[in-house]
Amino acid sequence: MSPLRRLAATRACDPCQRRKVKCDTLEICANCRTSGLACHYTTVPKKRGPKRVQKSSLERPNATPALDNNVLDSLWVNPMPTGNTVVSHPGDLGNMTSPTLVGMEQTSASLSAQAIRDRLLDLMSFVSASLVPFDIVDRCIYLYMQYTFPTAPIVHEPTLREYAATFFSGANTRLFAALTTGEEVAHMRAFALLSGLCASVASVIPNSLLPYRHLIAKPCLDASRGMLKVFEDYDVENPDSSSIVTRIFHTTASQNITGKTRLTYHILGQAALLITNMRLYREDALQSHDPLECQLLRHIYWQIYAADQASLCIRSRPFHLHELLYNEEATICTPGRKPIISQFDTTAAWSDVMFEERMLFSFHLIPRLWSTAAALLLDMRKCKAQVNDAEKSRLSKAYMEFLGIMDNLPYWLQASHVIFSRNDGDGAQFQKTAFWVQRCTIQVSFQCLRLLILQQCLDSELCDIMGLNNQPITFQMTKVGIIQDFVQTLDDIPFVFLLVKGEPTVERIRLVGSMLLEVLDQVEDGHIRVRANHLFTRLLDILSRLDSKSSDVLVEMRELGEKTAESRREEALG
Structure with a gap:
């Protein structure tokens, strides 16, 4: 036997x-x-005899007789020499091993997930004496829907609030226990998504809107990443919309909390790879999901596609989503204005069909803006020294098409429409805030792209595409003029909307600052130099107020540029 x-x-x-x-x-x-369950006999039988003395609740947070106390204690404090996911130290949610659920006892996975959730609630309970964890999470959901959702409509608010009530209200001790791996993973995905959202929001929202943001950003990020590790193997093999969105939240939070660019690009690359594996560029792949999931996946694709096109324009990282990289034709289409299912809480004062239709229309202007510019820049980079008139005419037409996107900006994004009034109620203020976020994103991106196209025209010797001649002073004057428009755009936007965009806005400012340094290094005309110096000072002031780690980088670049220019002048005189 x-x-x-x-x-x-x-x-x-x-x-x-x-x-x-x-x-x-x-x-x-x-x-x-x-x-249909896996029948196994892997649990070690409990030893008979007197029960061990229970630890106090201060030593073991959220202890409960419903769980095996011995297992929970060892899970919480001491690493176990098994394949289970454990938290090796109560203060470090991110220090975790990464198991697979295949062949593993489900109770062990659910206990690991429960420990992560309990620890996060324990840390949140110290944030404020007047707030409970549910209040904190509820506030983060509201801020996301107001300041981030307009440019990232990739969540369903009623579902988020359902998750908040499940995981952050009360001391439930069997939240992740289930009969099947799929059910366990569904619960873990929900927690990873919501805690990731809180981390993303807390990493960018200013102190004036979320005073305790620094106290919750890192714990929420660690909890979300730790939870994802528990079911990561299953998640990669069986992805859904939350698999991608959770990684997008990790990208945003990591970028703003740690400033680690390579880590950020790696996580975003995982999200893009999931999109490719799920074939979200194909209509038939999207239509195989239920209506809400289909809508979320469509918005996810276009958001990451816009980010990828931005990387192609700026050359900041390798891009992943491009027609040339797919094994089949991309058939995804831009949806109409009207959403299939409202993604807002329909009981809120600001929720109405017209508002959501307008917001989604404006959202799709962002990938259109970046993709149009990316196609133009890519064509110019491929051009050889000699370009015939027909090719130049085609490129000029593409440039005019790019400019035309801003000519047709909808009226609800015009400055006169989004100015706040004392008579605005909660609903009107919420809607205007959403449109301000979109206007900020589109305007800053447009001015930055104008500079990139101008620089590419210079590099490819295609000046006449923009109606310019080959004189250096012409380019310098045009470049300073566009930078003036860029800086003025930043000044015209209420500062809170620059803050909530986080590092992407800082990246745009840093890019423009580096171009301005080139002008200061090369220009000989005194009037242009004075204008350039003035604009650089204004850029540094904005960058310093954004409280980014990139601020010091640009200051160092300017000092280095001044030293280089001084040494060149000395060489010329000597």
């Missing part, structure tokens, strides 16, 4: 023990055969 059969003859199998049903103790019992 095998050791497994000898053990089976003496006690119930693990699934029957967990469900507290009578087991026939066969190697594969009748209950498991009927329910």
Whole structure:
């Protein structure tokens, strides 16, 4: 008789023990055969004898007799020499091993998930004496819908609020226990998504809107990433919209909290790879999902596509989503204005069909702006020294098409429409805030792209595409003029909307600052130099107020540029 059969003859199998049903103790019992469960006998039997002394609640947060206290204690404090995910130290949610759920006892995975959730609630309870964890999460959801959703409509507000009530209100101790791996993962995905959203919001929202942001950003990010590690193997093989959105939140939070560019690009690359594997560029792949999931996946694709096109324009990182990289034709289309299902809480004062239609129309201007510029820049980079008139005419037409996007900016994004009034109610203020976020994103991106196109015209010797001649002073004057428009755009936008855009806005400012340094290094005309110096000072002031780690970088670049220019002048005189 095998050791497994000898053990089976003496006690119930693990699934029957967990469900507290009578087991026939066969190697594969009748209950498991009927329910389609994996019948196994891996749990070590408890030792008989007096129970150990319980630790106090201060030593073991959220202790509960419903869980195996011995397992929870070892899970919480001491690493176990098994394949289970554990938290090796109570203050470090990110220090975790990465197991797979395949062949692993489900209770171990759910206990690991429960420990992560309990620890996060324990840390949140110290944030404010007047706030409970649910209030903090509820505030983060509201701020996301107001300041981030307009340019990232990739969540469903009612679902988020349902998750908040489930995971952050009360001391539930069996939130992740389930009969199947799929059910366990569904609960873990929900928690990873919501805690990731809180981390993303807290990493960019200013102190005036979220005073305790620095206290929750890192713990929420660690909790979300730790939870993802528990079910990561299953998630990669069976992805859904939350698989991508959670990684997008990790990208934003990591970028703003740690400033680690390579880590940020790696996480975003994972999200883009999931998009490719799910074939979200194909209409038939999208239509295979239920209506809400289809809508979310469509918005996710266009958001990451816009980010990828931005990387192609700026050359900041390798891009992943491009027609040339797909194994088949991309058939995804831009949806109409009207959403299939409202993604807002329909009971809110600002929720109405017209508002959501306008917001989604404006959202799709962003990938259109970046993709149009990316196509133009890519064509110019491929041009050789000699370009015939027909090719120049085609490039000029593409440039005019790019400019035309801003000519047709909808009226609800015009400055006169988004100015706040004392008579505005909560609904009107919320809607104007959403349009301000979109206007900020579109205007800053447009001015930055104008500079990139101008520089590419110079590099490719295609000046006449923009109606310019080959004189250096012409380019310098045009470049300073566009930079003036860029800086004025930043000044015209309420500063809070620059803050909530985080590092992408800083990246645009840093890029423009580096171009301005080139002008200061090369220009000989005194009037242009005075204008350039003045604009650089204004850029530095804005960058310093954004409280970014990139501020010092630009200051150092200017000092280095001044030293280089001084040495060149000395060489010329000597």
